[in-house]
Amino acid sequence: MTTEAVLQLRNLTKKIGTRTIVNDLTFDIPAGEVFGFLGPNGAGKTTTIRMIVGLISMTKGEAIIKGVSVRNHFELAMTHVGAIVENPEMYKFLTGYQNLIHFARRHSGITKERINEVINMLGLQNRIHEKVKRYSLGMRQRLGVAQAILHRPSLLILDEPTNGLDPAGIRELRDYLRRLTREEGISVIVSSHLLSEMELMCDRVAIIQGGKLVDIRSLQETRDTAQTKIIIEADDIPAAQTLLVSMFDSSRVSVSGNQLELMADKTAIPSIAKLLVTAEIEIYGIHAVQKSLEEQFLEITGGEMVV
Amino acid sequence: MSSLSMLIRNENMKIYRRPRTWVMIAFLILTVALLSGMMKWDEREDNQPNWEQNLTQENAHIQKQLVEIKDLNPDHKAYLTEQIKLNEYYLEHDINPNDLQLWDYVNNSASLTILVTLLTVIIAADMIAAEFSWGTIKLLLVGPASRTKILVSKYVATMGFALLLLLICFAAAFAAGGILEGFSGVNQPYLSIDADNVVQESSMIVHALQKYGFAIVSLILYVMMAFMISAAFRSSSMAIAFSLLFMLVGTTLTALLSEYSWVKYLLFANIDLTQYLAGASPIRPDMTLSFSIMMLIGYYLVFQFVAWLLFTKRDVAA
Numbered sequence A: 001m002t003t004e005a006v007l008q009l010r011n012l013t014k015k016i017g018t019r020t021i022v023n024d025l026t027f028d029i030p031a032g033e034v035f036g037f038l039g040p041n042g043a044g045k046t047t048t049i050r051m052i053v054g055l056i057s058m059t060k061g062e063a064i065i066k067g068v069s070v071r072n073h074f075e076l077a078m079t080h081v082g083a084i085v086e087n088p089e090m091y092k093f094l095t096g097y098q099n100l101i102h103f104a105r106r107h108s109g110i111t112k113e114r115i116n117e118v119i120n121m122l123g124l125q126n127r128i129h130e131k132v133k134r135y136s137l138g139m140r141q142r143l144g145v146a147q148a149i150l151h152r153p154s155l156l157i158l159d160e161p162t163n164g165l166d167p168a169g170i171r172e173l174r175d176y177l178r179r180l181t182r183e184e185g186i187s188v189i190v191s192s193h194l195l196s197e198m199e200l201m202c203d204r205v206a207i208i209q210g211g212k213l214v215d216i217r218s219l220q221e222t223r224d225t226a227q228t229k230i231i232i233e234a235d236d237i238p239a240a241q242t243l244l245v246s247m248f249d250s251s252r253v254s255v256s257g258n259q260l261e262l263m264a265d266k267t268a269i270p271s272i273a274k275l276l277v278t279a280e281i282e283i284y285g286i287h288a289v290q291k292s293l294e295e296q297f298l299e300i301t302g303g304e305m306v307v
Numbered sequence B: 001m002s003s004l005s006m007l008i009r010n011e012n013m014k015i016y017r018r019p020r021t022w023v024m025i026a027f028l029i030l031t032v033a034l035l036s037g038m039m040k041w042d043e044r045e046d047n048q049p050n051w052e053q054n055l056t057q058e059n060a061h062i063q064k065q066l067v068e069i070k071d072l073n074p075d076h077k078a079y080l081t082e083q084i085k086l087n088e089y090y091l092e093h094d095i096n097p098n099d100l101q102l103w104d105y106v107n108n109s110a111s112l113t114i115l116v117t118l119l120t121v122i123i124a125a126d127m128i129a130a131e132f133s134w135g136t137i138k139l140l141l142v143g144p145a146s147r148t149k150i151l152v153s154k155y156v157a158t159m160g161f162a163l164l165l166l167l168i169c170f171a172a173a174f175a176a177g178g179i180l181e182g183f184s185g186v187n188q189p190y191l192s193i194d195a196d197n198v199v200q201e202s203s204m205i206v207h208a209l210q211k212y213g214f215a216i217v218s219l220i221l222y223v224m225m226a227f228m229i230s231a232a233f234r235s236s237s238m239a240i241a242f243s244l245l246f247m248l249v250g251t252t253l254t255a256l257l258s259e260y261s262w263v264k265y266l267l268f269a270n271i272d273l274t275q276y277l278a279g280a281s282p283i284r285p286d287m288t289l290s291f292s293i294m295m296l297i298g299y300y301l302v303f304q305f306v307a308w309l310l311f312t313k314r315d316v317a318a
Helices: A045-052 A074-078 A096-104 A112-121 A137-149 A167-183 A195-201 A219-225 A237-247 A266-278 A293-301 B004-016 B019-046 B051-068 B074-093 B102-134 B137-141 B147-181 B183-187 B204-232 B236-256 B261-265 B289-313
Strands: A005-016 A019-030 A034-038 A060-065 A081-085 A155-159 A187-192 A204-209 A212-218 A228-234 A253-256 A259-263 A283-290 B190-193 B199-202
Touching: A005 A045, A005 A187, A019 A045, A019 A060, A019 A187, A019 A212, A034 A045, A034 A167, A034 A195, A045 A060, A045 A155, A045 A187, A060 A074, A081 A137, A081 B137, A096 A112, A096 A137, A096 B004, A112 A137, A137 A167, A155 A167, A167 A187, A167 A195, A187 A195, A212 A219, A228 A237, A228 A266, A237 A253, A237 A259, A237 A266, A266 A283, B004 B019, B004 B147, B019 B102, B019 B147, B051 B074, B074 B190, B074 B199, B102 B137, B102 B147, B102 B183, B102 B204, B102 B236, B137 B147, B147 B183, B147 B204, B147 B289, B190 B204, B199 B204, B204 B236, B204 B289, B261 B289
Parallel strands: A034 A187, A034 A204, A081 A155, A155 A187
Antiparallel strands: A005 A019, A005 A060, A204 A212, A228 A259, A228 A283, A253 A259, B190 B199
16 A cells, blocks of 8 residues: 555535535545545535536635646546446446447547456456346446446546445445455545445545534544443343443443443453353343444434434 | 547447437438429429420510510519520420429438438437436546537537438439439539520539538528537437427517517528528518628527537536
């Protein structure tokens, strides 16, 4: 991983009338990462992404892709970008292959061999000469990925890529993205409101709320530092509670239904088990639950999540 | 960065890979065939064997008119004297003017440029709006091609389609004429009276191209208008509907409003340049050919500018 930033946002702002949709975003996205934009609906994720790719004009500020300003040198900046913007809509009256030719022609130097290589990589070779209108959504999604990586971009931008995909399709897309970052060294920017998806896909996420950057965090770090919740199922909950309070701080123990919840590191599990067993409390189960991104996200955004 | 020629190839692919386009082309060829067939059928109906006698009679009649009617309009008078000259020429060279020749079919097909205009207007109105309807506009714009370049490629492809239809129209009429009357008629000259009142033979193909030329002026303007409307709408059916509406209603409306002097500034009042040919009169008496040409150039430039503004400056949300 190099430290050079693939994408730099500098005071990026979008105003429509008096409404500020994106407010003064400044941050860098380093090369070789899967970077997620996270935020409630209407937070400005899509607007930000569309400003980066030139679909929406910037009111103020700049987006710089590999050192090239999108505003001043749009065509050059876009040679580094591959994009899948929402559901990949293709020309339905053309075959998959003709669609790829269409996108390949916009770039210089894409050979037939490269097109075939991408087709094989995505497993489209059997139906590539069929009209796209006969493709399933998953096939179209794959064609969308193919179109985006034909010219070996340094930066792949995906705007709500999982909209309308079934779980298998989402998983497939995730696998492609992993392969692409690994094999072709592409950096990826994903925006989504599906938190569980982002959690599985991204190395880092930027949390955006009300057009402002709230936080950028590494998911790996979050996973490592996150406090674990230990859930204990047992027959005599009140007795177990008294025992646990004697061992941990009372604010960290709570009862929910038939379960005891304890905020502690999972290394505490063996001693908890020992404690309960010696007190002759029947244990049905002890398991550790990591705080999900969703819970953390709700914490940060103050529970204003609209999904 | 994209080269313009590659973008034009893309636009062409999107036009000619749609079955609709080929239905249009087939329709045009069928119409030319139908028109030619009707001309041939009509000729059989009223082609008299005693045409020489008729021409002599006609000339005698015209002579009588010229002598008897004193306050004859000078334009009309010139027309009648030219007619006599032509008729004499026909008799002298043993040419039956009612006998259809290959070029008559081609000259007649010039009236079908209105159909060519109509079909091209449909394609033009669809050109930009369809990308929005299909949802492909985003992928189209997110690429190493500026919006101006994409717009130019779309316009060039549209005009290429118009040119193709015109060629097909011309060629189909030529073929129909050749099949029905024989290709030997190719060398038939166009007869006209020059300033010295002498019958001149000139190239028929030049005359046919002139007939097409006037129609092409209105084609260019209508197509440009449809193209601009296409940039304004996000739905191709709306864009097509409005373009056709303006095209079909515009001229009628202008004719109805012709008593008002501001009508001369309307596109539709100027779009038909044949109104300045001999024997016709413009919609408003104060209009001149150069005025109309200036107006048409003005409208064309404004349409281009508005289309460019709408296409390049708009945010593509949703």
